[in-house]
Amino acid sequence: MAQIDSLPPLSEVIRDHHLSAKKSLGQNFLLDLNLTAKIARQAGHLTGCDVLEVGPGPGGLTRGLLAEGARRVLAIEKDPRCLAPLAQIAEAYPGQLEVISGDALEVDPLAHLTPPIRVAANLPYNVGTELLVRWLTPAVWPPFWQSLTLMFQREVAERITAQPGSKAYGRLAVLSQWRSTPRIVMELAPEAFVPAPKVRSAVVHFEALEVPRFDADAQMLNRVVATAFNQRRKMLRSALKSLSPDIEDRLTAAGISPTQRAEQVSLEAFCALARVMAQS
Numbered sequence: 298m299a300q301i302d303s304l305p306p307l308s309e310v311i312r313d314h315h316l317s318a319k320k321s322l323g324q325n326f327l328l329d330l331n332l333t334a335k336i337a338r339q340a341g342h343l344t345g346c347d348v349l350e351v352g353p354g355p356g357g358l359t360r361g362l363l364a365e366g367a368r369r370v371l372a373i374e375k376d377p378r379c380l381a382p383l384a385q386i387a388e389a390y391p392g393q394l395e396v397i398s399g400d401a402l403e404v405d406p407l408a409h410l411t412p413p414i415r416v417a418a419n420l421p422y423n424v425g426t427e428l429l430v431r432w433l434t435p436a437v438w439p440p441f442w443q444s445l446t447l448m449f450q451r452e453v454a455e456r457i458t459a460q461p462g463s464k465a466y467g468r469l470a471v472l473s474q475w476r477s478t479p480r481i482v483m484e485l486a487p488e489a490f491v492p493a494p495k496v497r498s499a500v501v502h503f504e505a506l507e508v509p510r511f512d513a514d515a516q517m518l519n520r521v522v523a524t525a526f527n528q529r530r531k532m533l534r535s536a537l538k539s540l541s542p543d544i545e546d547r548l549t550a551a552g553i554s555p556t557q558r559a560e561q562v563s564l565e566a567f568c569a570l571a572r573v574m575a576q577s
């Protein structure tokens with residue numbers, strides 16, 4: 298296999314910096330640089346783009362992004378043990394890698410980035426979904442990012458791309474498909490990671506739409522779908538009771554039968570309901 302850069306192999310980096318994986322930080326590292334370069338290619342044309350990477354760890358994906366021509370990478374990492382290996386990468390790519398030591402849920406990266414901006418990350422599940430929802434629900438659209446290329450557990454990737462009527466359909470599908478075009482672009486077996494997780498993983502690529510598919514307020518839509526799917530087996534008139542005393546009338550006004558269940562409701566109908574709910 299071709300070498301993507303002149304830095305040491307990741308297995309050596311991990312050994313030399315004593316980076317035993319920490320479960321509490323959701324650490325499953327990718328050590329095959331040809332694979333990380335392949336993931337980086339799924340992020341689209343990187344030349345001329347700044348890339349925000351969350352959770353670079355020892356830097357496998359970071360090296361892939363830089364080798365694939367990213368103009369600059371801003372990497373936010375919570376584990377201080379990873380700072381030394383990341384500094385070595387920054388030395389090999391002068392002026393192209395900035396590392397912020399901290400929690401991505403608390404750091405505002407925007408001051409450090411220049412558009413066009415793409416996002417790429419292999420993140421632990423809980424942080425990944427929390428960040429995804431934030432990136433999909435800013436009050437103003439289009440967002441700061443042009444695309445997101447994110448690794449998830451395969452099951453989460455299926456929830457993001459699910460269609461109405463399926464068990465996987467829920468809040469992540471509605472929010473993702475409302476304002477972007479999510480596609481599963483790669484699947485990875487557990488053995489691709491060290492240590493190997495119990496489940497398969499998948500990379501999802503989202504391109505931001507210029508305009509959301511249907512008009513709705515992001516906060517209201519998020520609230521409506523979160524409440525509806527929280528009790529997905531119940532009829533909507535009961536699942537959404539807490540949102541409004543006249544929920545049956547509002548559902549009807551949005552063209553939704555009050556006896557339907559959340560998983561039968563289309564994205565368009567959820568947006569209509571969010572608009573009706575936003576009326577005082």
Ligand code: SAM
Nearest residue numbers: 322325326327352353354374375376400401419
């Ligand atoms: N990107 C590396 C790779 O592909 O090998 C590491 C992936 S590992 C699944 C997740 C990384 O996210 C770890 O390096 C972990 O320390 C980091 N991390 C976990 N929670 C974080 C948070 N809240 N903010 C920033 N980084 C975080």
